[in-house]
Amino acid sequence: MVPQIHRFYSRFLTKLVISSFLTMPLDTPNIRQQFPILAKNNTIYLDSAATSQKPESVIKAMNAYYETINANVHRGMHELAEKATVAFEDCRKTVAAFIGCKPHEIIFTKGTTESINLVAKSWGKANLKKEDVVVLTILEHHSNIVPWQQLQQEIGFSITWIDIDEDGNLTKTETWENGKLIEE
Numbered sequence: 001m002v003p004q005i006h007r008f009y010s011r012f013l014t015k016l017v018i019s020s021f022l023t024m025p026l027d028t029p030n031i032r033q034q035f036p037i038l039a040k041n042n043t044i045y046l047d048s049a050a051t052s053q054k055p056e057s058v059i060k061a062m063n064a065y066y067e068t069i070n071a072n073v074h075r076g077m078h079e080l081a082e083k084a085t086v087a088f089e090d091c092r093k094t095v096a097a098f099i100g101c102k103p104h105e106i107i108f109t110k111g112t113t114e115s116i117n118l119v120a121k122s123w124g125k126a127n128l129k130k131e132d133v134v135v136l137t138i139l140e141h142h143s144n145i146v147p148w149q150q151l152q153q154e155i156g157f158s159i160t161w162i163d164i165d166e167d168g169n170l171t172k173t174e175t176w177e178n179g180k181l182i183e184e
């Protein structure tokens, strides 16, 4: 299959899978059973943005990695390093197929704060100008505030804050032109 067609189909399939999941009722008891930490007690865990709980399949995969191929990725000439590198790159391909992008577009980081700092300090620093406006909402965690405020001090662009109503919906409406906010 030519790459463009392959890309089209993988995006189409990803959307199809995601929309099917969104319309399916969640089988919560079955999902809980897959997470040892939740299966063993009645904990209701709502802090996944900070630390996500791991299902048994992930715990097993992590154990198998440490027990069999743990080594430097892309920085070793020995057999274990080769195996670890292949596993790492296979993972990149799996994630890329799942979200519908190219493997080289995937960058693994250790969390949200590191990811947003990376975007702000690479893309943001190279592209944002004094006359630009960065739009944030008052719902943001500070991992999506501080990197933009630090860059704002350097470049001098504006930051617009979108408020929420009593139902938690975003309230401001904006007009954008060529990616720029020109009217509120």
Ligand SMILES: Cc1ncc(COP(=O)(O)O)c(C=O)c1O
Binding pocket: 049, 050, 051, 110, 111, 112, 113, 114, 141, 143
């Ligand atoms: C809602 C929310 N967003 C973002 C973050 C930042 O995530 P990370 O620790 O991956 O940088 C946290 C961390 O606690 C969080 O609770």
